[in-house]
Amino acid sequence: MNFCTVHAPGTVANLVCGFDILGLCLNEPADKMEIKLLDERKIIVRSADGYPLPEDPALNTAGAPLLEMLKDIDANIGFEVLIHKRIKPGSGAGSSAASAAGAVVGANYLLNNRFTKQQLIQYAMFGEKVASGVKHADNVAPCIYGGITLIRSINPLDIIPLPAPDLFVTLVHPQIEVRTADARAVLRQQVELKKAIRQWGNIAGLVAGILQNDIDLIGRSLEDHIIEPVRSILIPGFAELKKKCLDAGALGGGISGSGPSIFMLSKDETTAHKIEDEMKQVYTELQIDFHTYVSKINKDGARIV
CATH class of the missing domain: 3.30.230.10 (Ribosomal Protein S5; domain 2)
Structure with missing residues (x-):
């Protein structure tokens, strides 16, 4: 070959x-x-x-x-x-x-x-x-x-x-660019100990949830107290979109990589498509072009x- x-x-x-x-x-x-x-x-x-x-x-x-x-x-x-x-x-x-x-x-x-x-x-x-x-x-x-x-x-x-648990991923990519190098440049070089402790707990909880296939624990652990508060300011509509997706039944989610894409995890495909509709509505109202994707985790x- x-x-x-x-x-x-x-x-x-x-x-x-x-x-x-x-x-x-x-x-x-x-x-x-x-x-x-x-x-x-x-x-x-x-x-x-x-x-x-x-x-x-x-x-x-x-x-x-x-x-x-x-x-x-x-x-x-x-x-x-x-x-x-x-x-x-x-x-x-x-x-x-x-x-x-x-x-x-x-x-x-x-x-x-x-x-x-x-x-x-x-x-x-x-x-x-x-x-x-x-x-x-x-x-x-x-x-x-x-x-x-x-x-x-x-x-x-x-x-x-x-x-990998059998979860669905909904991803929206607003058509703006956030360069990885720029997204790293805005990060703080020092972190408060209390925030670090909360972050360690969430990482441990997320890994434990994945290993035990505990979907609710996965959802509870999808919190970021260090990176997301800084990087989210680079993404228009982030806070509104995240709230609407959680209200629509998402387990949790946040910035995909360095952004501007945003992902949400769902227990089933029906919920994943409901979340996709919420994402579309947010960026349509903001008059920002976007692409959305719904898929299972690729194993x-x-x-x-």
Whole structure:
């Protein structure tokens, strides 16, 4: 095999209280990536949609991970990547992670799966560094593993896949851009101890709820006392939307990644679509264009199609 097509799905990072350590995988939105094995040592990344991409692969979220992968390959090979970009950059739905993870998953398939998932995450984090200036795994890990992942550490890398409950995710992407680097820049460098304690309790409760499939505990734990109060000011209509979604039956939710996308979890598909209607109403009244998605948690991650 010297060619494959990859379904590279979006992701929700942080899961409200788990900044940089928790993430889940979506079914939609998703990028489509076509990857070709070359018989020369170079990386080529092209856009199928006319979206401008850096010519230097080291400056590209799909190219940088493949360059790192080539360092561990003693052969005269390379890769050409064609990206159908359906997850808009700056959306907070894991656009850079989809490119990074999709590239290494596809390349690994063409190499007869010589690398482990942990190794693929190590490579993919170089794509995240291109996008935000910082290596983090809370998007690339669920994109590669599927389901929900806990990132205990990135140095050394320690990823714990968690059993994803059968919940529905409703996501709205208002058509404004919040750059990950900018969203990180507004964060405070110091946190009050009492807020940190509440946050630790919510993270522990959320992980326990996922492990025990305790849906009510998951809902109670979806609180953020550190990141959301700061980042939410970058997202028009956030407070109103969150209240309306909770009133409509959402378990909880908040900012997806660095925003501006907002996600909500629901017990069933009917409630998830009710929440979608509330999201549509808020942004229609604000006269801001938007896209919405409803899906179950994707337990497979990026895959060959």
